[in-house]
Amino acid sequence: MMFSATLDSMAFQLDDAQKTTRFAITQLDSIGSLTWQSQAGQAFYDRVVNLSSWLEKLNQVLADAEGYMSSATREIQELELEIMKQKLVF
Amino acid sequence: MGYEVSYNEFDYAKAYLVCQKVTRDLEEVQERVKAAQRAAEQSQHRLSALGMSVCKVVRSPSLDVLASKLVGGLALVNLSSQDSKDITATIGQARGNYEAAEARVEHEILLTSVPHAIAEIFSGMKDNDMRPPTEDMETALRLMMFFRIDLTSGWGQTFGQQIVNQTKHLATVLRHFRNQQNKEIVITQKDPPEYVSVDGGLDSYYELHSMLEDQGPEENGKFMVVQTDKDSYIVMLPGTQDGREYESPFDDVGVGDGFGYESENYADAIAQALEDSGAKDGSEVTFSGYSQGGIHAAQLMKNKKLKGKFKLNKMITLGSPIASIDIPDDVRSLSLEDKKDMVPGLDGTPNKNRGRHHLTTIFDGPSERIKRLTREESTFGTPHKLINYGDHLQELDLDTRPEVRERLDAFHLPRTPIKTQKFKIQRKPRTMTKEQQEKVVKHLGTISPGH
Numbered sequence: 001m002m003f004s005a006t007l008d009s010m011a012f013q014l015d016d017a018q019k020t021t022r023f024a025i026t027q028l029d030s031i032g033s034l035t036w037q038s039q040a041g042q043a044f045y046d047r048v049v050n051l052s053s054w055l056e057k058l059n060q061v062l063a064d065a066e067g068y069m070s071s072a073t074r075e076i077q078e079l080e081l082e083i084m085k086q087k088l089v090f
Numbered sequence: 091m092g093y094e095v096s097y098n099e100f101d102y103a104k105a106y107l108v109c110q111k112v113t114r115d116l117e118e119v120q121e122r123v124k125a126a127q128r129a130a131e132q133s134q135h136r137l138s139a140l141g142m143s144v145c146k147v148v149r150s151p152s153l154d155v156l157a158s159k160l161v162g163g164l165a166l167v168n169l170s171s172q173d174s175k176d177i178t179a180t181i182g183q184a185r186g187n188y189e190a191a192e193a194r195v196e197h198e199i200l201l202t203s204v205p206h207a208i209a210e211i212f213s214g215m216k217d218n219d220m221r222p223p224t225e226d227m228e229t230a231l232r233l234m235m236f237f238r239i240d241l242t243s244g245w246g247q248t249f250g251q252q253i254v255n256q257t258k259h260l261a262t263v264l265r266h267f268r269n270q271q272n273k274e275i276v277i278t279q280k281d282p283p284e285y286v287s288v289d290g291g292l293d294s295y296y297e298l299h300s301m302l303e304d305q306g307p308e309e310n311g312k313f314m315v316v317q318t319d320k321d322s323y324i325v326m327l328p329g330t331q332d333g334r335e336y337e338s339p340f341d342d343v344g345v346g347d348g349f350g351y352e353s354e355n356y357a358d359a360i361a362q363a364l365e366d367s368g369a370k371d372g373s374e375v376t377f378s379g380y381s382q383g384g385i386h387a388a389q390l391m392k393n394k395k396l397k398g399k400f401k402l403n404k405m406i407t408l409g410s411p412i413a414s415i416d417i418p419d420d421v422r423s424l425s426l427e428d429k430k431d432m433v434p435g436l437d438g439t440p441n442k443n444r445g446r447h448h449l450t451t452i453f454d455g456p457s458e459r460i461k462r463l464t465r466e467e468s469t470f471g472t473p474h475k476l477i478n479y480g481d482h483l484q485e486l487d488l489d490t491r492p493e494v495r496e497r498l499d500a501f502h503l504p505r506t507p508i509k510t511q512k513f514k515i516q517r518k519p520r521t522m523t524k525e526q527q528e529k530v531v532k533h534l535g536t537i538s539p540g541h
Contacts, residue, residue: 002140003133010129017122024115027108034101044105044181051112051173058166062123065159072130072152079137079148086144 003076011069018062021055028052099192102185109178116171123167127160193248200232200249207233218430221471224452227435235438250439254349254414257437261343261350272520275339275359279514280366281312285507292487294503295326295406296480299380301510302328303476311338311516313360313383315367317509322374323367323400325360327383329409329476339515340382348385349414349437356386356515357393361400363513369400376404376501380476381433384410384425391421406501408479413439422500423448426482430455431473449497453482 028048036045134153141148200207207229214226222230232249235256247255286301288294302314310331316324330345331338339347339356347355364375375396379387384407391402405423414437417423425441427434429452434441441450456464456478464472472478487498 003136006129006133006136010126010133013122013126013129017119017126020115020119020122024112024119027112027115031105031108034105036101040184044177044184047173047177048105048109051170051177054166054170054173058119058163058170061159061163061166065126065156065163068152068156068159072133072150072156075150075152076133076137079150080140083140083144083146083148086146 002080003073007069007073007076011066014062014066014069018059018066021059021062025052025055025059028055099185099188102181102188106178106181106185109174109181113171113174113178116167116174120164120167120171123160123164127157127164130157130160189248193251196249200229201236204233204236218473219471221430221473222432222435223430223473224427224432224435225429225440227432228438228440231435231438248439250414250437253438257346257349261346273517274520275355275515276518277359277362277366277513278311278516278518280363281512281514283367283509283511286510287505287507288503290503290505292483292498292501293480295378295408295501296476296483298324298326298510299328299378299408299476300480302326302512303380307332307336309512310336311340312512312514313340313363314510314512315363315369317367318503321370321372322376323364323369324376324378325364325387327377327379327386329381329383337516339517345382345385348382348389352393353386353389354393357390357395359513359515360390361396363511364400366513367509367511371399373400374404375400375402376406377402378406378408379410380408380479381410381474384408384412385415388412388415388417388423391417391423404501408476408483409433409474411435411437411441413437413441417448419447421447422497424497424501425450426479426486427452428455428473428478428482429453431470431478433470433474449494451482451486453485457481457485 028051031045031048036042130153134150134157137148137150137153211222211226211230214223215221231253235249235252286298288297298314298316302309302312313328314326316326318324328340330342331340338344347353364373369375377387377390379385387405387407388410390396391405396402403421405417405421407423407425409427409431410425411434412425425448427441427450456472460475460478460481461472464475464477468475489495489498
């Protein structure tokens with residue numbers, strides 16, 4: 001298949017991006033166990049929580065994208081086969 | 091200016107490290123998502139081109155959705171990455187503010203209590219054979235910082251940082267006057283391996299260090315590699331030696347090398363000695379240092395060359411001033427200090443526990459037995475003697491608290507005979523490699539003679 005290497009690489013990139021994002025979320029969670037007593041400390045922690053929620057959204061987007069990977073692969077395979085058949089007819 | 095000073099410096103420091111790591115992670119995610127998006131677009135273009143070869147319009151709808159999802163993801167990761175950078179900068183600034191404020195308060199307090207501090211130092215010295223105990227040594231050095239030549243600069247720094255900076259300047263001056271700039275430390279002698287038996291407890295480190303201390307001037311400049319099992323080694327580094335009669339890299343210039351150059355110039359010789367002793371890439375290496383040896387041990391735990399080759403996982407120091415040295419978090423370290431010993435205070439900063447892997451134990455002066463066994467005429471006196479630290483190691487090993495035991499047990503050695511090998515190192519004028527020599531010859535060949 002002409003596209004298999006590109007699709008494999010894309011799948012790997014997406015998988016790795018997801019793993020790294022999840023790890024970053026865990027890292028940010030660890031800040032929550034520290035002491036933030038002052039108002040400023042609380043403000044900092046609020047921003048960390050906000051960033052963490054963005055990363056959760058990003059993780060969801062990446063998971064959705066990964067979901068489309070399999071259907072895109074199937075479609076490409078079918079289209080490629082169809083084109084090959086057409087070429088043989090010509 | 092970032093967030094204001096809060097209550098817990100360790101939490102700020104940890105949060106700063108976490109934010110730095112997250113920022114790096116998000117940069118990586120950015121690259122991955124970009125690459126995936128590029129691949130999706132390229133696949134669609136290639137598919138179209140393939141379709142055109144059979145005069146057909148071809149497109150994968152799922153690939154379109156995937157590409158658009160990735161565009162959205164990229165926008166989100168770009169925003170998150172920028173936010174993470176901002177948060178990192180802010181918390182870093184807050185940490186800086188905190189340290190500067192602490193430093194200013196520290197100066198104010200000492201400045202308003204100079205007579206009292208001086209009286210305390212003299213009182214401490216009177217009770218300690220006219221040698222300042224650790225804490226008074228630190229105060230004395232802090233007071234000296236008020237009389238620095240560059241008095242106007244650096245007051246935003248803690249006393250500890252100022253003392254380290256001054257030591258670095260002194261190290262440069264010392265190197266210059268001793269003509270040490272163009273010298274490198276090399277192994278000049280390798281003793282035959284010797285098998286020794288130790289009882290396996292903490293005082294085994296004392297027994298092994300004893301093989302390097304006070305062995306006569308001809309033994310100067312030697313350190314030792316101990317193989318404790320198939321793939322584990324200990325590098326034993328001695329205390330300061332008199333380099334006048336027989337030259338030794340562990341002389342007073344060595345202290346400067348430790349503080350001023352992070353012991354970088356010792357790394358090659360030590361790596362060589364480890365390899366000669368059988369250590370391979372990834373072998374576990376523990377550093378054990380007494381006095382000056384402890385400074386090198388602490389510095390070399392973060393040495394890039396050694397870290398890249400071996401697994402540096404444990405460190406033990408006896409009577410060494412290492413408070414200002416950053417030790418990697420994953421290193422298990424055990425530091426012993428005697429309250430009456432002035433040497434651990436030579437960096438002007440109390441050596442504190444830096445995290446769950448680091449344990450500093452401070453003892454309340456030499457025992458009566460040790461006092462009877464030793465004489466006081468040496469520069470630093472009985473509290474700094476190796477035998478005193480051997481006694482403290484024994485005492486520490488009797489501690490039954492589970493949290494302490496868990497840390498100490500990691501340092502125990504096998505009772506079976508272990509292989510030891512001494513290596514002598516010396517400072518030698520730097521020699522050029524064959525490649526460097528060829529480069530110089532080639533360069534000279536390009537220079538035209540004057541008319």
